[in-house]
Amino acid sequence: MNSKLKIGIIDYGVGNTYSIFNALSFLNYSKVSITDKEREIEAMDALIFPGVGAFDEACKQLAKRQLAPVLNEQVLVRKKPILGICLGMQLFATSSEENGQHEGLNWIPGQVKKIDTNNQFPVPHVGWNDINIEKDEPLFKNNADHVHFYFDHSYHFECEPKFISSWCDYGTKITASVQKDNIFGVQFHPEKSHISGLKLFRSFLSSI
Numbered sequence: 001m002n003s004k005l006k007i008g009i010i011d012y013g014v015g016n017t018y019s020i021f022n023a024l025s026f027l028n029y030s031k032v033s034i035t036d037k038e039r040e041i042e043a044m045d046a047l048i049f050p051g052v053g054a055f056d057e058a059c060k061q062l063a064k065r066q067l068a069p070v071l072n073e074q075v076l077v078r079k080k081p082i083l084g085i086c087l088g089m090q091l092f093a094t095s096s097e098e099n100g101q102h103e104g105l106n107w108i109p110g111q112v113k114k115i116d117t118n119n120q121f122p123v124p125h126v127g128w129n130d131i132n133i134e135k136d137e138p139l140f141k142n143n144a145d146h147v148h149f150y151f152d153h154s155y156h157f158e159c160e161p162k163f164i165s166s167w168c169d170y171g172t173k174i175t176a177s178v179q180k181d182n183i184f185g186v187q188f189h190p191e192k193s194h195i196s197g198l199k200l201f202r203s204f205l206s207s208i
Contacts, residue, residue: 003028005205008044010071011036012061015050015088019191027202038070046208047071047080051087055096055112055155058087059103068105075107079182083204089178089185090157098155108180110159117171124154131176131188135165138207139177139184139200146196149176149188156187 007029009017017034024032033040041047049071051058062068074080084092093104096112104112115123131147133140140147151168157175165184166176177186184204190197 003030005029005208006031006043006045007033007048007205008041008046009034009048009050010041010067010088012058012065012067014053014058014061016052016085016189016191017050020048020050020085023191023198023201024205027198027205029205036065036067041070041074044074044080046205047074047082049082049084049088049091051085051089051091053087055087055090055098055104056100056102058091062091071105075183081182081204081208082184084183084185085191086153086187086189089187090155092178092183092185093157093159096155107183108157108159108163108178108185110157110163110178112155113158115154115156115170115172115174120171124152125170125174126152129168129170129188131166131168133166134161135179139165139179139186139203141207142199142203143196146199148193148196149186149190150192150197151188153187157185 011034090112092107093110094106163178165179168174168176190200
């Protein structure tokens with residue numbers, strides 16, 4: 001483990017930033033910053049992109065803080081590893097239908113759509129669910145016996161199977177995590193998922 005990694009938790013006003021900070025501190029990562037400053041983001045070794053709430057409001061906050069250009073540069077050009085969480089992962093998509101049609105960052109082709117369980121289960125999808133892992137590396141290399149995660153969402157990321165690293169069953173197949181090159185995302189909340197979540201953070205950061 002490289003505890004000296006400089007880790008930036010992106011602050012755009014709609015993230016569960018302090019819970020993530022506390023989880024990383026518990027894992028003995030000492031150089032963790034919560035930031036929306038361009039120069040600080042540029043100086044980081046890895047980024048975590050949290051998100052709680054609605055897609056349209058998140059887009060407004062990203063625009064207000066002028067974060068898309070620096071994120072595009074660091075992630076797409078510099079190939080800096082990034083982990084999106086819940087709404088943070090959804091913002092990687094091409095678009096979302098939540099509260100109208102909105103453009104995402106378009107880092108991973110796909111659409112964010114309302115969950116349709118055919119009235120089998122309530123929406124939002126809130127609570128613990130097991131995931132089915134399609135790709136162990138790098139996010140789940142330590143999670144063979146810890147596949148129970150906490151979810152809280154009404155919309156889900158629909159994309160090509162080649163980008164899906166895990167999924168869960170909630171009356172329909174829900175994308176639980178995605179990856180493309182240096183870009184990783186999880187629909188669940190690792191910071192609320194106890195040992196499963198801590199192992200996932202460790203797997204992500206130890207792969208850098």
